Amino acid sequence: MKKRFASHTDQEIEEKRKKTVPYNTQKMNTHCAETFRKYLEEKGLETNFEEFDETKLAEALSHFYTDARTVNGQAYKTSTLENIRHSLNRYLKSPPFNKHFDIITGPEFLDANECMKTALKELKQNGQGSINHYPKITDDDLAKLYMSVYLTPNTPSGLLNRVQMNIRLFFCRRANENFDQMTKSTFQIGKYPDGTRYVYKSEDELTKNHQEKQKALITGHMPEDKINSDLCPVRLYELYTSKLNPSNNRLWQYPRDAYQYGDESWYQNRPMGRDKLASFLKCLSQKVPLSQVYTNHSIRVTGVSILGQGFSMPQIMAVSGHRSTSSLALYQRVSDTEKQQMGNAISNKIIGQENLPMLPSTSHTLRTLPSCSSSLNPEQNVCSLVPFKRNLQSNSVSVLDSDNGRNALYAMDDFNPEDFFSDFDSLPDVFAPARNSMITNQRGQGIFNNCHMSGVTINFNFVQK
Incomplete structure (x- = not known):
């Protein structure tokens, strides 16, 4: 029995x-x-x-x-x-x-x-409390990686690398977790009501964050790209799986040394091991090369950071598999550019210009400046200045008439502050004190008082040498 x-x-x-x-x-x-x-x-x-x-x-x-x-x-x-x-x-x-x-x-x-x-x-x-987090892949490095010959889908190795990179990035995979155990049935292709296809994880797995009590299937979606069809991630996944060795059920297989495009299989009856998969991004970082050597976990950090720009934490957790918002928050990295903007916001607050996050980056050329003179004309509200042929970051210059409280505005293009300051030593000694100007006969250097840059007021307070 x-x-x-x-x-x-x-x-x-x-x-x-x-x-x-x-x-x-x-x-x-x-x-x-x-x-x-x-x-x-x-x-x-x-x-x-x-x-x-x-x-x-x-x-x-x-x-x-x-x-x-x-x-x-x-x-x-x-x-x-x-x-x-x-x-x-x-x-x-x-x-x-x-x-x-x-x-x-x-x-x-x-x-x-x-x-x-x-x-x-x-x-x-003693300063031993800091943590060195895995870095996010920079935008430039990510673009460079995807445009490199090592991710071109026309060769077995390039197709393998591109599909693996897509799987890691779209699904925010944890470094090397279970990659050596993936099979041809780990991922499947589904279809939305509008007919758009997508790749999703169809099999449950035991992970670090989700053990025996986890019931829901944690997976993201990798939708097809109908515009860039040649590089569509769904089409490339289909191509890759169709070229896998039929005698082996593993998803990640070594490419054949010699092949023809029309061959039924591009890959060996030899699955990739844990160590080979673990060095995936490290090797690519050195071959491309990228600005720094990344590890596989940086792909997860990058994916979560991208999703963090427009989706809620519960939505991201449904893809990444994080169990808590506190652990997910560690992946919400602040870039150096964002830190620069925050620093500029504090600087602007100090000088009373809190509405501007930073000075404009575009340059403008000086179009009109008054001829040399020694005083400010209150009737025409025109300030006499030495003509400059320099670059300053500004749309206009405002000089205050101290008696009438009015500003003279001068349009400028291609304005570079460093060149502006460098010209002060060579200015002719033409500034004569006037009753209604802010120019004095005290020795000193020109200083900014209240500038007018892209909607922010700036006054040039010139002090005679």
């Missing part, structure tokens, strides 16, 4: 439990356990900490948290020390140890965790 239920030994159950832990997490857990073991060995203590009871382990951890150093003897960063504690906790809870206590929340480890807090505060005070 055929049995209904399966049978597993204790060892088989433990092996199954191990397989549910991501490879990189297992690797980190083991590495941190060995670091703690080396610390105990250096201190002349027992190294089999897996067999310690809670009291003995807590005492050892209290000293370890404050004594921990890198292989070079340098203090860890706060984030690294916290990761070591979490890794040790996972290590002890995993097979074959299966500890039931928790070194982070357990009451037996209260004193040890107070030592941890002290160590973190000290590191923070």
Whole structure:
């Protein structure tokens, strides 16, 4: 009689439990356990900490948290020390140890965790609290990458790189997570009511953020491009999957060394491994080359940052798989350009021009300037200035008539402030003090008072040398 239920030994159950832990997490857990073991060995203590009871382990951890150093003897960063504690906790809870206590929340480890807090505060005070986030791919680098020969879809390697880059970017994939396990059925092509096609993830997967309790399928959509049909991501995905080796079910396969465009298959019966996929963007960064060497996680950062410009956090989380808005917020990077604009906003507020985010970047040429004279004519509201043939960033110059409170405006093109200031030493000595002008006979240099630049008032207050 055929049995209904399966049978597993204790060892088989433990092996199954191990397989549910991501490879990189297992690797980190083991590495941190060995670091703690080396610390105990250096201190002349027992190294089999897996067999310690809670009291003995807590005492050892209290000293370890404050004594921990890198292989070079340098203090860890706060984030690294916290990761070591979490890794040790996972290590002890995993097979074959299966500890039931928790070194982070357990009451037996209260004193040890107070030592941890002290160590973190000290590191923070010593400048070890900063975190080096994965950089977002700059707009220039992203365009350069997609226009490079390494992503041209007319060759097996170029088609492979372009489709993989699209999958990583459109779906905001986490670095190397499960890429070596993807198959030809991981993604499918769907159709919107208007007939537009799109690629979506059709199979559920176990990820770092979503374990056994996750019910909803986390996926974005990669819609077709009907305008640029040659580079349409849906068409290229179809082409790529149609050229995969039929004898292998894996999605990412090595390209053949020799091929013809009309060949049925462009790829070998040889799937790409974890290490090869992990170096995807790093290798492309060096080959193209890009302005810096990026890693695969930068693609996720870039995708989330792009979506952050126009979509809400819950919408982005449905694509990226983040479990909380606080973790997603770490990906909302502020660019240097945006920081410059914020800095300019503060500067403009200081000088009373809070409505302008920054000075205009366009240049204008000086069109009309009055002839040289020594005074301001209140009847015509014209100021006598030495004619300039220089570049200033301004549409007009306003000189205030101090008696009448009126401004004389002069249209300018191609106006460069640096050239403006450089001309002051060569000005002829023609400025004579006048009752109704702001020119004085005191020695000094020309200064801005209130400029009129693209709607912002600027007055030139000239001081005679």
